[in-house]
Amino acid sequence: MPLPHASTACRRITAAPSRRFTALPPWRYALSHSPYPPSASEPSTEPQAPANVAIDAATLLASLPARIADIPARGAARDPEHLALIEDERCLTYTQLAAATNETAMRLRELGVRGGDRVMIVAENCVAQIVLLFAAAQLDAWALLCNARLAPAELDAIVDHAKPRVAAFATGTSPDAERHAQRRGARRASALATDIGAWSFTVDASASAEPLETAADRQCAALIYTTGTTGAPKGVMLSHRNLLFIAAMSSTLRRVGPDDVVYTVLPVSHVYGLASVCLGSLYAGASLRLAPRFAPQAVHHALAEECISIFQGVPAMHAKLLDYLHTQRLPWRAPRLRFAYSGGSPLDAALKARVENLYGVALHNGYGLTETSPTVAQTLLDAPRADCSVGPPIPGIAVRVMSSDGMDVANGAVGELWVRGPNVMLGYYRDAALTRAAITDDGWLKTGDLGRQDPDGAMHIVGRSKELIIRSGFNVYPAEVEQVLNAHPDVVQSAVIGRPAADGNEEVIAFVELAAGARVWPEQLIEWCGTRLAPYKRPAEVKLLHAMPAASTGKILKHKLRELA
Secondary structure, eight states, X not given: OOOTTGGGTXXXXXOOOOSOOSSSOHHHHHHHTXXXXXXXXXXXXXXXXXXXXXXXXXXXXXXXXXXXXXXXXXXXXXXXXXXXXXXXXXXXXXXHHHHHHHHHHHHXXXXXXXXXXXXXXXXXXXXXXXXXXXXXXXXXXXXXXXXXXXXXXXXXXXXXXXXXXXXXXXXXXXXXXXXXXXXXXXXXXXXXXXXXOOOEEEEOTTOOOOOOXXXXXXXXXXXXXXXXXXSOOEEEEEEHHHHHHHXXXXXXXXXXXXXXXXXXXXXXXXXXXXXXXIIHHHHTTOEEEEOSSOXXXXXXXXXXXXXXXXXXEOHHHHHHHHHHHHHHTOOOOOTTXXXXXXXXXXXXXXXHHHHHHHHSSOEEEEEEOGGGSSEEEEXXXXXXXXXXXXXXXXXXXXXXEEOTTSOBXXXXXXXXXXXXXXXXXXXXXXXXXXXXXXXXXXXXXXXXXXXXXXXXXXXXXEEEGGGOEEEXXXXXXXXXXXXXXXXXTTEEEEEEEXXXXXXXXXXXXXXXXXXXXXXXXXXXXXXXXXXXXXXXXSOSEEEEESSOOBOXXXXXXHHHHHHHO
C-alpha cells in the first residue's frame, strides 16, 4: 500500500484515500516512521486566537455554520486528505468523512428517517458512531447518543421514552453494541463505499417525528440522556447552535488546529466528549484518535508513540494513569503533549500537583454540565491556575451566584450557580414541567451546583446542592473531604456522601479506592482526616472499595454509593 505524505506525518497527518485497511493502518506506519523529531512547539497553519486577546462571542456566533453536519464538508474543503478520524482498524480523511456522511444519510433516508425523527446511535467511540451522528443531523433528525455499555434495562428505558425511528448499533467495534443489537433483533447494514465499520439497525415504523424547526438555535441536534446525581434519566435537547458554539469556543480557547492529534477517550455519547472533544476538534481541522474505553496502558502508549498533543479526561482517568505508571514502574513519555485538561467532576489539589509534575504541562480545569452543552467556565491556556479553580466563564456566558430564595449572594459567598447564554439547552424532552423548573422565564438555567466567584472572575465549584451534608448545623461540602482523602499517598480516588443518623443529623460517609498494593486501613484514613479537617467534617465511616461505581466517562455515580450506604 503506498504511503503518501509520510514525511509530514507528525505535523500534518494525512493518508491515501484507501477504502479498507487489511494490514497496518497508514497512520500508525506514518507516525512510527516520521523523520521529523516530535515537537510540541511546531507552529500550526490554522488561524488561532492570539494570546490574551478577548474573543468576541457575537462575532463567533455569527460565523457558525447552520448545522453540525456542515463540519465534515468544511474540513474537506480546507484540507481534503488530512486525517479526521483514527481508530485501531481504520482511518478516514476529511474527504472520506464527508463522503461517508452523505452516503449514510442516504441510507437513513431510505429507512424512513425524516426531519424531527430520533436516530439512536448505540456505540463506543468509533468511526461509525461519528458518521452516523453527522448523517442524522444532515437529515434534520435528532442524534440520540447512547453508550453501548448501558445495561439492557437502561437502554430499553431510553428507547421507550424517546421512541427513535431508527436505532443503529456500531457492532464492528463494540461487543456491547453487538449484544444490544442481537437482543433487539437488529439487521446488518450493507457496506458503504467508504469503510466505516460494521453496524446494524432496527426500524420503528410507528415512531412519529417532532415538528421540524429550521433555525439553528431551535432545532435539536442531539438528545443526550443523563442520570445526574439522582439516577433518574432525563433527555437533554441540545440545538445545533448550542453544540457549535461550544465546539468553536472550546477549540478557539485551546488554539486547536490541524497539527493537533486529540486523544478521544471521553465517550462521544456524553456531552463533554461530543461537543468539546469531538466536534470542537473536527471544527478546528484536527485529527481525532478514537479510543473506545479508557485503559491506562493504551493511554500510555498513545501519548508516547502516536503524536498525541491534547489529552482531555475526568480526574479519575488522570489518577488511574498515574497509579498505573507507578505500579508498573514505567517512564513517562509524551513528546508532543501540549494541553491536558480535567473536567466532569471536582479536581483536587493533590492530584493536580502530581499530574503536572509528571506530565510537564499545566493541567487545565473547567466546569460544565449536560444542560450547558457542556462548558460554562475553563482555565485559560495562557493563564494556568495554581489552585483548583475552574477559571472564568467563557466568553458569551453569564453566571450568577444565587441564594436559596433566588437572590444574588454577596461577592465571594457560596450559592447556587445560574447560567445564561447560547450554550443553554432547549429543555428536557417530553418534560415541560421539569424544563420550567430548571430554566427561568428570562433564560437563566438553575444548575443545582454550588459555587463562588473570586474578584478576578475565577469560579470555584463547591459541590451539588443536593449533595450538601448538614452536620451539627454546619455545612459540609463533600469536595472538601474528598480533597483531603485524595491527598493520601495510598488513595486513588474517593467519594463522600451524607447518611441520615438516628438523631436527625447526617453522618459523613467516605468511599475510597486504594492504589494497587496499598496497605492502609479505614481507621488510619479517618485519623488522616482528623488532623486536617474540622471535627464536624471528619468521616464517621470509611468504606474501602475495589473500584468505584462509575459512568462510562469515569465520573463516580454517587446515587449508587447511597444504595451501598
